[in-house]
Amino acid sequence: MSKPTDDRIFSASTLPTQVVRQIRRILRSSGLLVAVSQGFYAAGVSGALTKPNQPHHPRVIRDVCKKLCSALAIDVQIHGEMPTDHALWVSNHISWTDIPVIGSAAPVFFLSKAEVASWPVIGRLAKAGGTLFIQRGSGDANAVAVQMAGFLRQKMPVLFFPEGTTTDGREIRRLHSKLLAAAVDTGTPVQPLILCYQGPDGRLDTVMPYIGDMSFGTHIQDVLGRSKVKAHILPLAAIPIGNHDVHTLTDELQIKMREGLAELQAKVLIP
Numbered sequence: 253m254s255k256p257t258d259d260r261i262f263s264a265s266t267l268p269t270q271v272v273r274q275i276r277r278i279l280r281s282s283g284l285l286v287a288v289s290q291g292f293y294a295a296g297v298s299g300a301l302t303k304p305n306q307p308h309h310p311r312v313i314r315d316v317c318k319k320l321c322s323a324l325a326i327d328v329q330i331h332g333e334m335p336t337d338h339a340l341w342v343s344n345h346i347s348w349t350d351i352p353v354i355g356s357a358a359p360v361f362f363l364s365k366a367e368v369a370s371w372p373v374i375g376r377l378a379k380a381g382g383t384l385f386i387q388r389g390s391g392d393a394n395a396v397a398v399q400m401a402g403f404l405r406q407k408m409p410v411l412f413f414p415e416g417t418t419t420d421g422r423e424i425r426r427l428h429s430k431l432l433a434a435a436v437d438t439g440t441p442v443q444p445l446i447l448c449y450q451g452p453d454g455r456l457d458t459v460m461p462y463i464g465d466m467s468f469g470t471h472i473q474d475v476l477g478r479s480k481v482k483a484h485i486l487p488l489a490a491i492p493i494g495n496h497d498v499h500t501l502t503d504e505l506q507i508k509m510r511e512g513l514a515e516l517q518a519k520v521l522i523p
Contacts, residue, residue: 274477276325280323280325286319288377292376294315300312307408310360310361314356314357316352317354321353326352327483334485337441338404338407339490340411340412342445344415347460349483353447353485354447358409360409362381363386363400363410363412364383366385368383369383371468384396384400397431400434401433404435404438412431414502418461418462419461421461424509424513429501432502439493445485446513447485448484448513449482450481450520452480455522484520488509
């Protein structure tokens, strides 16, 4: 007999909703603390704390991300086979939780906004995981593209979010093209992923998006207190560089990601 989850226990409980949410926060905060501690231990043993971005580190990152998803009560479901060929990976962007979700399924290094580097604990763990940080709009895009190209030439997979910001998950926003230069310059295929969060009612989840003026502290409390959520990942066909320049590559990627999001939502969500 399988062990009942906290959601099954709470569904049969007569406790007030706010009490149930607070109990979830306490239990999941403890689990998250354990997962983060294990992440730091793994980073230390693998040498990632002192010398990140080594070829064997994505496997370590993947194991840590799986533990983080478990602590956050996120059930990751992959639709199709996760690609293994070398590529520059891209995904739509909904929340800070996208990183452990995708990281649990794909052995990649991440590109993230510069603010994450200063976040307590998580920022240090992200640095150990080899995350590249960029200040959007500061003119750093070209420099980061050069760093990404260096990674790609070493056959080290990098993932970034070309929308440049988080969304509510309903659509793909206009993609930013500058960082795709790393793929064009190195002849590396682009591997798109599509991500969708599904709430317990079967519809598009409205708690997971980290958007607008929402504070991180408020949002993590909402995430920790909610019912278990499903994160669906759909790998799309890789886009070969061929004769693409940055602009034509961006245009094709925009079309493919919009079509992919519509496909995934039609497959998993209740209308």
